[in-house]
Amino acid sequence: MPELIRDPSLDSTLDVLREGYPFLYNRSQRFDSDIFQIQLMGMKAICLHGAEAAELFYNPKLFIRKGAIPRRVQTTLMGIDAIQTRDNGEHRCRKEMFMSLMEPASRQRLMSLLAEQWQRYAHRWEQMDRVVLFREAQEILCRAACAWAGVPLEEKEVRLRARDFGNMVDGFGGVGPRHWHGKQARSRGEKWMRSIIRAIRKGTLPVQEGTAAHTVAWYRDAEGELLDVQMAAIELMNAIRPIVAISTYITFAALALHEYPPYRQLLRDPAEDYAELFVQEVRRYFPFTPFVGALVREDFTWHGFEFPKGTMVLLDVYGTLRDERWWQDPEVFWPERFRQWQGSPYDFIPQGGGEYLTGHRCAGEWITIEAMKQAVLFLNDGIRYDVPAQDLSYDLTRMPTLPASGFVMTEVRATG
Ligand code: PAM
Numbered sequence: 001m002p003e004l005i006r007d008p009s010l011d012s013t014l015d016v017l018r019e020g021y022p023f024l025y026n027r028s029q030r031f032d033s034d035i036f037q038i039q040l041m042g043m044k045a046i047c048l049h050g051a052e053a054a055e056l057f058y059n060p061k062l063f064i065r066k067g068a069i070p071r072r073v074q075t076t077l078m079g080i081d082a083i084q085t086r087d088n089g090e091h092r093c094r095k096e097m098f099m100s101l102m103e104p105a106s107r108q109r110l111m112s113l114l115a116e117q118w119q120r121y122a123h124r125w126e127q128m129d130r131v132v133l134f135r136e137a138q139e140i141l142c143r144a145a146c147a148w149a150g151v152p153l154e155e156k157e158v159r160l161r162a163r164d165f166g167n168m169v170d171g172f173g174g175v176g177p178r179h180w181h182g183k184q185a186r187s188r189g190e191k192w193m194r195s196i197i198r199a200i201r202k203g204t205l206p207v208q209e210g211t212a213a214h215t216v217a218w219y220r221d222a223e224g225e226l227l228d229v230q231m232a233a234i235e236l237m238n239a240i241r242p243i244v245a246i247s248t249y250i251t252f253a254a255l256a257l258h259e260y261p262p263y264r265q266l267l268r269d270p271a272e273d274y275a276e277l278f279v280q281e282v283r284r285y286f287p288f289t290p291f292v293g294a295l296v297r298e299d300f301t302w303h304g305f306e307f308p309k310g311t312m313v314l315l316d317v318y319g320t321l322r323d324e325r326w327w328q329d330p331e332v333f334w335p336e337r338f339r340q341w342q343g344s345p346y347d348f349i350p351q352g353g354g355e356y357l358t359g360h361r362c363a364g365e366w367i368t369i370e371a372m373k374q375a376v377l378f379l380n381d382g383i384r385y386d387v388p389a390q391d392l393s394y395d396l397t398r399m400p401t402l403p404a405s406g407f408v409m410t411e412v413r414a415t416g
Contacts (some may be wrong), residue, residue, distance in 0.1 A: 002304045004046070005036040012038040017175070020397035021287045024049060025319025035305055040314075041070070045293075046307065049316040051326055051347035056302055057315040058346065058354025058361070060087070063294035065360060068312065076171030076182030079190065079234030084360065089222055091360075094235070097219050098363040099356055101212050101239060106148075110243070111370055113144040118378045122414035125383070133254050134406035137247035137375070138162040145243035149236065150211030151196055164189050165237075165244035173290070173399025189241075193233035201226075212239035242364045248400060249368065250375045252286035253279060254407045257379055258387050260333055267380045277335035279372040283350040285333050289317045290399050292352060292360075317349055382416060385409040 007027055009015060016023045027036055028049040035053065038045050048057055057063065064087045069078070078084045083094045117140040125131045142162035146153040153161060164185035171182015199205035200217040207214040216236040220226060227235065256278070257264065266274045296311045307313070322330040326347045328337065346353045351362035362368070390405035 001306070004305055005031045005033050007031075007036060007038040010039060011042065013041050016040070017173075018397060020173075020395070020399055021290045021318040021401070022396060024291055024314065024316035025322070028316060028319055035303075040312065043312055045312040045314055046305075047291075047314045047316065049319050050323060051320065051344065054315055054320060054346040054349055054353045057292075057294065057313065058352070058359050060354075060358050062297055062300055062307070063313065064297045065091075065294055068293045068295045072179060073172050076168055076174075076179060076186055078238060079186065081231070082234045082238055084238075092358060093222050094219075095357055095363065097215060097235075098239065101215060102363060102366060106210065107367055107370060110144060110148040110367060111374055113147050114140065114371060114374060117144050118375070118382060119414070119416065122378075122383050122412065122416075125385075125409070125412035126414060128412070129410065131385075131409045131412055132406040133409060134247055134251040134402060135162075137250045138166050138244055141244045141247055141371070142240075145240045148211070148243075149240050150207040150213035151193075151236070151240065152205070161189075161192070162244060165241045166247070168241055169245045169248070169400060189237055190230065190233045193236045194229050197229050197232040197236065212236060242362070243367065243371070246368050246371050246375075248288060248402060249279075249282060249286070249372050251402060251407045252394075253282045253372055253376050254379055255392055255403050256282055256285070256333060257376065258392070258407075263335065264380055267377065274335070275373040275376050276369070277338045278376055279369055280338040280341070280348070281333060281335040282372065283368075284321045284327065284348060286394075287318050287396065287401055288350060289352075291315055291317050294360075315349075317352075320347070320349055383412055383414055385412045 019026060024047050027038070027047065028034060034048060034050045036047050038047055048054070065085050066087055069085050074080045074082070074085065083091065083098065086094060121136055121140055125136070139158055139162045142165060143153060143158060146161070167181045167185035168189065171179050171185070174182060196205065196213060197217050200207055200213060207217070213236060216227070216232050216239065218226070219232070226232070263278060267278060291314045293312060293314050296307045296309050296313060299309050300307050321327065324330050341348065345355070345361070351365045351368065352360055354361050356363060386409065388408060388410050390408045392403045392405060392407070394401045394403050
């Protein structure tokens with residue numbers, strides 16, 4: 001039986017925060033192994049890297065999510081006991097609810113709402129000296145996502161709600177004030193969503209069938225029970241917040257457009273869907289999720305390594321996207337690589353891998369790709385702008401990270 005390589009550190013929690021995104025990849029390279037063991041928050045954790053390991057990790061017969069996501073991530077990012085922490089039939093049933101919102105007509109409705117907002121904001125930006133794209137994109141996405149979901153949003157609350165969704169995401173790797181802001185944002189958001197769910201159920205808030213608000217409010221589990229109000233509030237927010245989180249990828253896409261100007265012309269080529277290649281490369285190249293975790297369902301062995309029941313297992317998302325075994329010249333931003341990509345559900349895992357319905361792959365992945373393509377084409381041709389001197393670096397020890405300036409644009413002019 002092969003010996004599992006152990007990181008000599010007594011506990012790696014602080015190293016994770018110090019090294020950030022490359023923490024797992026650094027060790028996988030140091031140990032020259034796709035599997036090794038660390039101690040994290042006082043517990044043993046088996047760490048996996050690479051596409052073959054991702055295929056193992058995304059086998060729902062081998063792993064569960066209940067108990068795998070730290071409470072501090074649940075109290076900020078996704079809510080306590082939400083779909084991300086469920087397994088088996090319970091997960092499947094709820095995931096079907098989320099996937100029902102991802103039908104082409106529903107996605108198309110979201111894209112039309114987004115297109116309207118981009119246009120509206122472009123005209124506003126003409127009056128502004130300085131536009132911070134990340135902040136503006138959060139508002140655009142928040143307005144469109146709420147309208148799409150059937151959640152009323154008053155003009156005066158747009159900024160607060162958009163920031164709150166952003167702070168929930170920003171809290172996932174934060175300690176101290178960032179964690180507290182995330183928690184506060186979540187409590188405020190849950191209170192808001194509870195009032196929406198109650199109003200729908202009482203009949204005082206009319207919502208269209210097929211919207212997220214209607215679907216979640218009237219969803220019945222396998223026993224035929226409605227979700228309790230708090231759980232429904234959490235899941236409704238799980239349909240909206242991740243859409244607002246696309247602002248991070250859109251900001252990175254703007255950075256890529258700025259740093260690699262030759263792509264501007266290629267994006268105009270009518271003979272090819274170059275935007276698709278471009279946004280896939282943005283999702284590969286720029287960091288968002290550092291790793292994902294699960295617990296071993298029952299004892300099993302893989303390549304002779306023992307996985308005892310209940311052990312924490314971490315999959316290296318960041319490192320798997322920059323390993324030269326799967327990505328030639330991984331440190332080069334090169335969208336054309338996706339012309340050759342075979343579409344494996346395990347090597348390209350920026351939003352998780354495996355199956356949508358039976359596994360924990362992000363339900364909103366198609367929406368993310370479509371919203372990014374729309375935003376890239378809009379930034380390329382829907383407006384003209386200058387990019388003044390600013391700090392566009394992003395810190396790999398900050399999770400989630402972002403270009404420091406949020407991508408500032410000046411002299412914005414709408415072309416349409
Ligand atoms: C959303 O749900 O709003 C979309 C954004 C989610 C991306 C983050 C996923 C992070 C997964 C696990 C976090 C563990 C990191 C802990 C770092 C110390």
